[in-house]
Amino acid sequence: MVRVRQVRTDTRGIVDPGELMRRVSFRRLAAAEPLRRWVEHYWLIDWELAEPFEQHVVPHPSVNIVFQRYAQEPELVELSGIGLELFSQKLEGAGRVAGVQFRPGGFRPFHDAPVSTLTGRRIALPAPEEPLLDNDDDALCGQRLDAYLFGLDPQPDPLADEAMRMVDAIRADRGIRRVEDFAAGQRLSTRGLQRLFAEYVGVSPKWVILRYRIHEAIELASPDVDWGRLAAELGYSDQAHLVRDFSHTLGVSPTAYTRSA
Known part of the structure; x- marks a missing residue:
């Protein structure tokens, strides 16, 4: 059985984490117990900026599913394979993002093909019927992420x-x-x-x-x-x-x- 870790509190991979924490609200949440064998954690970021800010991340060897909401635009969902290069994201105005960071190796039970087919790719996914980011309640967002992943019917491997x-x-x-x-x-x-x-x-x-x-x-x-x-x-x-x-x-x-x- 794979050891289930606690939610990480380190900032590994974040370039200049102090600056990020000054600009945005960044949190991590634990997934539901049955999902923790595959999921590292959920992460949430909110921001409201007077001027643009560009954040850089050195990606982990992890697949992410990312839910994004900018101002009044519709919610977007994206499957992000492992990034081989430095990842940069420009944040401006107001927005909210929530993501599922899978454990390295933990996405394969959700995916019916080699994970290497996703490496370096970002793929748009259908948005769920019930938006995840239409509220400010982190606990509710975590519950909806749990439901979303259970709906993908992962199979132990x-x-x-x-x-x-x-x-x-x-x-x-x-x-x-x-x-x-x-x-x-x-x-x-x-x-x-x-x-x-x-x-x-x-x-x-x-x-x-x-x-x-x-x-x-x-x-x-x-x-x-x-x-x-x-x-x-x-x-x-x-x-x-x-x-x-x-x-x-x-x-x-x-x-x-x-x-x-």
Whole structure:
């Protein structure tokens, strides 16, 4: 059985989280108990801005279903596969967004095709008959999200459980650095592990390892951090490799990021 985590309180993946929290109201909610084996959490954002604000996120290896409402426009629903690049969203005026963040590997029971077919894609979905965002009650919104997911009729899948367990291990253990070693520890061939991740997670195990390490680097970035020491702790061969991955992912160097944030 996959371990069910509590709702996360970290800000991993959010670029300059302090600025985001000053601009919007951001909350996370737990899904109904039977759904927590697949769902990381629900997230809600409300804003009312006097001037536009652009937020950047380094995506998790997770599929999201996102419900969006801007001013008086109709509610929009979108299936968002794993984003491979930095995600940017410009917020202006007033609006409300609610999303389901699935656990890495947890969307496959809701989807009848390999999750890799969704990677890098955003797909419009039909809006539910009863809008989710027509009120200011977070608890009611959570109940409607529960009902929406139950209506998709997810089917338990032992391989999805295995994929989620493996991603949890990668996320928690900095010592996991090489795909070949991790596969051997799971009693799988490297190719078998890659096929499992393509089917159930949507990206390769190497991508997951690197993405979680970059998340940690962003979270720990500060003017006083020893980047050489942090690179070693995160499993990089040297500081230059970490700096290169950081700069490629965020579009700015670690020094520039810590100075601006």
